[in-house]
Amino acid sequence: MMNKKTALITGINGQDGSYLAELLLKKDYRIIGLTRDPATKPTDNTKHIYKKIEMRYCTYDLHSVSEVIDSVQPDEVYNFAGQTYVGKSWEMLDETFQASGILPCYFLEAIARLNRKIKFFQASSSEIFYPALKEKLTEKSILAPHNPYGCSKAFAHNMVKSYRQNYGLYAVNGILFNHESERRHENFLCKKIVRTAARIKLGIEDQLVIGNTQLIRDWGYAPDYMEAVHKMLHMSEPEDLIIASGVSHSIESIARQALELLDLDYDKYVRVDPTLFRPFEAPEICVDIENTKAKINWSPKTSFSQMFKIMVDHELALQKKETQK
8 A cells, every 4th residue: 555656536426537536546546535525425436446445525625625635645636626517607606616716726725835746637628718719729729718617717727837837836737628428417418418319219208409509519538538637647747738539520410429329310309499509609619639649648549439339328228227117
């Protein structure tokens, strides 16, 4: 145990945190997950590894974060905690600003005070960028978010850079673009599409209702992205990097992919609801990942079609199981 590296992961019960925990367990890390749930119960995402990790309760204020950092003395901290829904950030301003903007600063401050050798990863977001740029996005693109979630992430993003520059911390932002998996919560668009398609196939639902199908985004598979996250804390010098696939697809193509995998007709089952359109969204977002490829020798392993095959197969099996209860 003494020779193992220790990783502290916030948001370990979510999609990203659980996949990262799996990856680090394979690399023989000691894993400590933080949660605001005093019961510290396993979720569907972590129950298969729950006996291999340690869970700690933390109220996520500066004092409690400092206590955890001081007692655990982790080698690496990965922050995935936060209010994760862009649309709901307008309704949850306090939670969004506190969890997505201020909490990362508490970790940075605790590390700066207690042990500056600890490496820190912040899950930044594509929402920090100005959403109407016509050229491909890079790490040097303009930061001009247009929603509370993006504003909170941009604040944390800049604070990571500030602590790196002022305190010499190994602190980096991984600018994560859309990444999905079978572990996504159903409130996320791709999960909603896949889940509804499976339920249509089983005769439980008869329609997939979605918003603007013509929006084009960069989509990738979450387990691949966690490999990039880990690599970012092992560069010779800390640097912020984009984590994306470099290939963009429309929402329509996602819905078609999911339905066609189940032999369902897109035109028959999909209805576009204009009330689901967001007031300000760029029609197309494309990403340049050449810098990331060069700096950490990484590129996604799982293709767009492979990802949706995995998600559809998993969801169909899950929905069949649910109907049999």
